[in-house]
Amino acid sequence: MNPHIAYISIGSNIGNRRLNCLGGISAIGDSDECQLQLQSFFYETEPVDYLDQRWFVNAAIKIETFFDPIDLLIQLKTIENVSGRNFKEIRFGPRVLDLDIIFYNNQVLDTDQLIIPHPRMHLRRFVLQPLCDIAPKMMHPVLKKTIKELLELQQADHQKILKLSCDY
Secondary structure (H helix, E strand, O other): OOOEEEEEEEEEOOOOHHHHHHHHHHHHHHOOOEEEEEEOOOEEEOOOOOOOOOOEEEEEEEEEEOOOHHHHHHHHHHHHHHHOOOOOOOOOOOOOOEEEEEEEOOOOEEOOOOEEOOOOHHHOHHHHHHHHHHOOOOEOOOOOOEHHHHHHHOOOOOOOEEEOOOOO
C-alpha cells in the first residue's frame, strides 16, 4: 500500500507557543504511520473570529501517512489531548495545540466528523501563508486555485501575520 499525502496546519497560543507546535510536529512524526516530509516557517498570527486572546504561533507540515483520513483525525486529536488541550474551550478561543487536516491527497470529503479540504482554510492567512512556504502551486481541489492564488486574494489587513526568526 502506498502512503497518502496530507497537509496539516499547526497552531498554539497558550504557554510556549512555538515549543507546543514543535511538540505536535514531533508527535506526528513519531507515529509509525506518519513521516514528516516538509515543514513551513513559523509565523505569529493575529487571532480571527474570537479576538480577545493572545496571538498564535502557526506552521504547516506535509506528511506521508498510512492512516485513512478519519484515523489521521483521531491521531491528531489524541496528540492535542496529550498536549493538554481542553476540548470544552471557547470555539476559536485559546488553545495549547491545534492540529487540522487541510488536505488529504486530492480528496474531497464531507462527513459529520471531518471535512476535507478544510472548509475555512481559504479564508485564513494563518493557514495559507505557512502552506505557501511548502506547497505554493498546490491546487485546491474544489476552488481550483493554487495556495499562492488563494493567499493573494486575502487582504493584507485581514489578519496580521509575522514570520518568526529561526531563533525565536
